[in-house]
Amino acid sequence: MEFWPEFLASSWGREFVAGGFGGIAGVISGYPLDTLKIRQQSSNSGSALSILRRVVSREGPGALYRGMGAPLASVTFQNAMVFQIYAILSRAFDSSVSATDHPSYKGVALAGVGTGALQSMMLSPVELVKIRLQLMNTNYSTSLSASSHTGPISVAKSMLKTEGLRGLYRGFTITVLRDAPSHGFYFWTYEYMREQLHPGCSKSGQESLGTMLIAGGLAGVASWVCCYPLDVVKTRLQAQSPSSPQKYNGIIDCLHKSVKQEGYGVLWRGLGTAVARAFVVNGAIFSAYEIVLRCLFNNGNIQTEHNLE
8 A cells, every 4th residue: 555655756656657647648549540550551441531431330430449458558667668768868878968957969869769679679569469459350361350359468369379479579670670760759859849849948847738749749740750661561560470371571571562562652651640640649648748747746837828929
């Protein structure tokens, strides 16, 4: 019973909780758009709007949230660790800055790269399970069926049984190649944009809610645009399983065959959906994180929209 008061009394505990709330807000706000993005990337099945209509009419609205349990169950720890790792690395990569000063943009970018690479070890299996569930009942995935697998735990157990631990980390390399640079852009863009929108807020910590939403949203957009072709390749590799036909034999083979068969446009298929989702999700993540953290530290001091002017 005494664990939580002591845990929340520490800076690490407060940031852990704030990171968890940020992750939960991000998953819930953007998951339907993520499902549409995954289906666009995996096959040439039309625009996001046509896919949305088809999914809702054939599978029901709940299909848009299929597989959400996997990322939702892991976001608290994942996002808490992301923000913790970022805070540690931003100081380590910029040792000339004192502990009371804000890290330089160089330290922010390098810390983001390191954070992205490290968090891939935890994220890769979660995204693999999520993708398998999101592609259930599509032509792309013949290894899963709604009747035999009802959730992420069922899918994970089946994969461990048929593919082993190595199967759970299918696509790990491409996940690292995607997440390392994208997180560098992610944190750099957020810190830069919030300072531009609200000069001096990096030191005072008094940015408005509008600043959090816009800076967080733009950070998400920047991180996705810089790595989107790699995300398309990752989706296609992770959609494969031993019980389905192996279309691709690795990153280069997947890239080559995809471009040869469907043109260079395939590498950017679903980008509009991803960008829209990224803005919503990351605006929610940073806003929830900053608000919860501020409430835990000083009972909340959120400024209103007029401070953007």
